[in-house]
Amino acid sequence: MAEEKKNSGKKRLIVGISGASGAILGIQLLKLLGQYPDWETHLIMTEGAKLTIRSETEYTVEQVAALADRTYEPQQIGASIASGTFRTEGMVILPCSMKTIAGIASGYCDNLLLRAADVTLKEKRKLVLAARECPLSAIHLRNMLTLTEAGAYIMPPVLSYYQHPQSIEDMNLHFLGKLLDKFDLEPAGYRRWGEGCSDYSNESNE
Numbered sequence: 001m002a003e004e005k006k007n008s009g010k011k012r013l014i015v016g017i018s019g020a021s022g023a024i025l026g027i028q029l030l031k032l033l034g035q036y037p038d039w040e041t042h043l044i045m046t047e048g049a050k051l052t053i054r055s056e057t058e059y060t061v062e063q064v065a066a067l068a069d070r071t072y073e074p075q076q077i078g079a080s081i082a083s084g085t086f087r088t089e090g091m092v093i094l095p096c097s098m099k100t101i102a103g104i105a106s107g108y109c110d111n112l113l114l115r116a117a118d119v120t121l122k123e124k125r126k127l128v129l130a131a132r133e134c135p136l137s138a139i140h141l142r143n144m145l146t147l148t149e150a151g152a153y154i155m156p157p158v159l160s161y162y163q164h165p166q167s168i169e170d171m172n173l174h175f176l177g178k179l180l181d182k183f184d185l186e187p188a189g190y191r192r193w194g195e196g197c198s199d200y201s202n203e204s205n206e
């Protein structure tokens, strides 16, 4: 573990991008995190993620890697983030495939993404999984229940309409705001219900 010589003093967040649809969300998350100078991002992209980045976005894998402070390959199983002694604020996998969900739920850590998620759970740090598949099978749902019971947040990238989105970017920002809220971060433009979004609490039901 010689590669991490010193603690930078920054808060560390592990970001995983796996091969589910929605790679752009992971990219936008890295961009938002880049605006917080006191946070440091540690990125793992699976081979599946590299495929979806190429097929769904205008970004190259190298451009995505450059958005993070450190980037690891899935086979780097001895990297710093594979150990619980390397302190982090937690981990986000966005988007999270059903294969990765299954791997974490069963404790099958055969790549660095799965190992880092397993470590995050065992250290009782925050693990946010933006699980993405449609429709969901009984197997997917059981795995997600297992992970919820183990302490993970299952946060599928679900659309919301109450903030009156005008574009896909608005939709994405709202989801990313909800996700970053788990780490007490609030991106510019994020609108909470009753604080920029409509609030009907004073209206009569009649």
Ligand SMILES: Cc1cc2nc3c(=O)[nH]c(=O)nc-3n(C[C@H](O)[C@H](O)[C@H](O)COP(=O)(O)O)c2cc1C
Residues within 6 Å of the ligand: 017, 018, 019, 020, 021, 046, 047, 048, 049, 051, 052, 055, 096, 097, 098, 099, 100, 132, 133, 134
């Ligand atoms: C364009 C594309 C979109 C995909 N979307 C999904 C998805 O939304 N959810 C999912 O579970 N798998 C999806 N897959 C399949 C995964 O990429 C595949 O199961 C892969 O083995 C996941 O491995 P990983 O979790 O290590 O990235 C998609 C594959 C491609 C090529």
